Amino acid sequence: MKRLYKIFQTLLSTYYAYMLEYRAELLLWALSGCLPIILMGVWTQAAQGGAFALTSAQFARYFLAIFLCRQLTVVWVIWEFEREIVEGKLAFRLLQPLDPVWHHVWSHIGERFARLPFIAVIIGLFILLYPSAFWIPDAGTSALFILVSICAFALQFLIQYTFAMFAFWTEKASAIQELWFLFHLFLSGSIAPLEVFPPGVRQVVEFLPFPYILHFPASILTGLPVDYLRSFLIMGIWAGIFYAINRYLWRKGLKQFSGMGA
Amino acid sequence: MNFKLNHLGKYFQLIRLFWSTAIAAELEYRMNFIFSALTSLGGLAGSLFGLFLFYGQGYHFQGWSWEEALIVVGIFTFLKGFSTAFLAANLNRIVKHVEKGTLDFVLLKPISSQFWLSFHSMSLWGLPDMLFGLFIVLYAGSKLELSWLSYLSGLIPILFGATILYSLWFILGATSIWFTKIYNITEVLKGLMDAGRFPMVAYPVSYQVFFTFIVPVAFLTTVPAEALLGRVNPAWVMGSGGLAIALLWFSNQFWRFALRFYTSASS
Numbered sequence: 321m322k323r324l325y326k327i328f329q330t331l332l333s334t335y336y337a338y339m340l341e342y343r344a345e346l347l348l349w350a351l352s353g354c355l356p357i358i359l360m361g362v363w364t365q366a367a368q369g370g371a372f373a374l375t376s377a378q379f380a381r382y383f384l385a386i387f388l389c390r391q392l393t394v395v396w397v398i399w400e401f402e403r404e405i406v407e408g409k410l411a412f413r414l415l416q417p418l419d420p421v422w423h424h425v426w427s428h429i430g431e432r433f434a435r436l437p438f439i440a441v442i443i444g445l446f447i448l449l450y451p452s453a454f455w456i457p458d459a460g461t462s463a464l465f466i467l468v469s470i471c472a473f474a475l476q477f478l479i480q481y482t483f484a485m486f487a488f489w490t491e492k493a494s495a496i497q498e499l500w501f502l503f504h505l506f507l508s509g510s511i512a513p514l515e516v517f518p519p520g521v522r523q524v525v526e527f528l529p530f531p532y533i534l535h536f537p538a539s540i541l542t543g544l545p546v547d548y549l550r551s552f553l554i555m556g557i558w559a560g561i562f563y564a565i566n567r568y569l570w571r572k573g574l575k576q577f578s579g580m581g582a
Numbered sequence: 583m584n585f586k587l588n589h590l591g592k593y594f595q596l597i598r599l600f601w602s603t604a605i606a607a608e609l610e611y612r613m614n615f616i617f618s619a620l621t622s623l624g625g626l627a628g629s630l631f632g633l634f635l636f637y638g639q640g641y642h643f644q645g646w647s648w649e650e651a652l653i654v655v656g657i658f659t660f661l662k663g664f665s666t667a668f669l670a671a672n673l674n675r676i677v678k679h680v681e682k683g684t685l686d687f688v689l690l691k692p693i694s695s696q697f698w699l700s701f702h703s704m705s706l707w708g709l710p711d712m713l714f715g716l717f718i719v720l721y722a723g724s725k726l727e728l729s730w731l732s733y734l735s736g737l738i739p740i741l742f743g744a745t746i747l748y749s750l751w752f753i754l755g756a757t758s759i760w761f762t763k764i765y766n767i768t769e770v771l772k773g774l775m776d777a778g779r780f781p782m783v784a785y786p787v788s789y790q791v792f793f794t795f796i797v798p799v800a801f802l803t804t805v806p807a808e809a810l811l812g813r814v815n816p817a818w819v820m821g822s823g824g825l826a827i828a829l830l831w832f833s834n835q836f837w838r839f840a841l842r843f844y845t846s847a848s849s
Contacts, residue, residue: 348769358789362785365786502621506631506632512632517635518638
């Protein structure tokens with residue numbers, strides 16, 4: 321346990337330092353996730369003219385929260401993993417007495433910290449744009465939000481890492497991810513809160529993993545009604561399913577894998 | 583671009599050669615093409631769903647009926663396909679050339695380096711989006727009973743829009759001479775382009791100003807759609823043309839200026 325703690329601490333500080341090298345690139349990445357800010361404009365404008373489930377200010381808050389959640393849950397493990405397989409680098413990682421997944425996990429977490437200053441800037445911009453919509457969630461809500469965001473990140477990571485396993489068999493596993501991302505984009509609540517979906521669609525979507533990665537934490541932060549028990553349950557079930565598939569494919573894939581020198 | 587008229591034939595022949603090689607290379611991955619067609623279809627379905635969320639509840643963007651708003655989505659999808667097919671593959675490579683120091687080989691070739699970098703490749707992956715976009719425009723157009731003249735008058739601002747998009751992309755790509763590793767700068771442009779999914783009136787005024795004068799997204803989809811619908815103020819189309827020409831010229835000047843700062847791997 322103590323050994324693991326030491327390893328994780330080292331990995332985190334290494335990857336954090338590594339990510340700081342790419343600050344300009346990180347800024348661009350974060351900027352390219354500006355879709356929620358664009359949609360914020362359309363929906364706040366629409367809410368002033370039409371009858372929607374949320375008010376203009378609620379829309380503004382919701383999309384700021386979505387922006388935050390996207391920054392916190394973004395995952396790119398499949399592209400890294402694919403490269404390691406294609407270039408045979410996984411072979412070296414396998415020699416280490418540590419599951420290679422931890423390198424990816426900690427590089428993601430390290431990157432999150434490098435992103436924080438940028439997130440602060442965007443929040444500042446939000447206050448300038450919509451001063452009346454600005455709100456400060458209380459401590460309990462914030463704590464819950466952070467907890468759920470961590471779970472959401474874990475689920476998102478688990479899903480993508482499971483798709484990454486297909487890299488053992490095909491050179492283009494990331495194509496699966498790209499198709500999946502489309503569903504994620506439209507069903508996770510990032511183009512619009514589920515509250516404005518047609519009720520039938522919403523009921524189906526709520527059983528899928530998508531809304532729990534963005535809509536669920538965003539709803540907590542903005543104070544929209546949430547069914548905690550059911551949400552956690554569905555999240556847990558999906559995490560379990562993907563974990564099982566992931567470990568199964570990992571074992572199968574390793575037998576398949578023949579990197580340089582392996 | 584040092585075009586001379588008698589060289590034009592040579593350039594066309596080069597484009598043909600470039601693209602046939604690029605297509606041949608991509609045909610090796612036929613499964614990927616099917617996948618990208620599926621992805622495009624999914625993206626389109628999502629775009630339509632996004633629009634439906636507004637119109638399904640009786641709300642509509644001021645002065646835009648459902649079919650009219652569909653035309654904006656169609657043009658947006660088409661331009662997205664255009665940028666995948668012609669811009670992304672080429673202009674993202676500028677960054678790679680600079681990083682690896684292989685830009686020298688391009689500069690040594692006896693043709694305009696901007697031409698070489700802009701047309702060297704094309705990707706079939708963009709075609710599904712272009713086709714679906716066209717389909718949506720034609721579908722909505724037939725519902726609105728548009729004449730062929732309307733389509734024709736829409737074509738010109740779309741060409742301007744494509745030129746604006748190309749120029750912006752190229753200018754951003756050219757900045758890699760200084761910044762070297764900026765693979766994601768075009769992602770930012772792509773992200774901002776997403777604003778073109780909806781007609782400009784859907785946005786608050788501050789956004790409209792931003793997307794007209796700072797990042798000219800309005801000229802990419804809204805102006806062509808309005809021209810197609812036959813209700814655009816000619817000043818907008820002329821403005822669009824002026825902007826396209828100015829940006830194209832600027833991209834060329836900017837490229838020459840940037841090259842002065844290029845120090846190759848060996849020099």
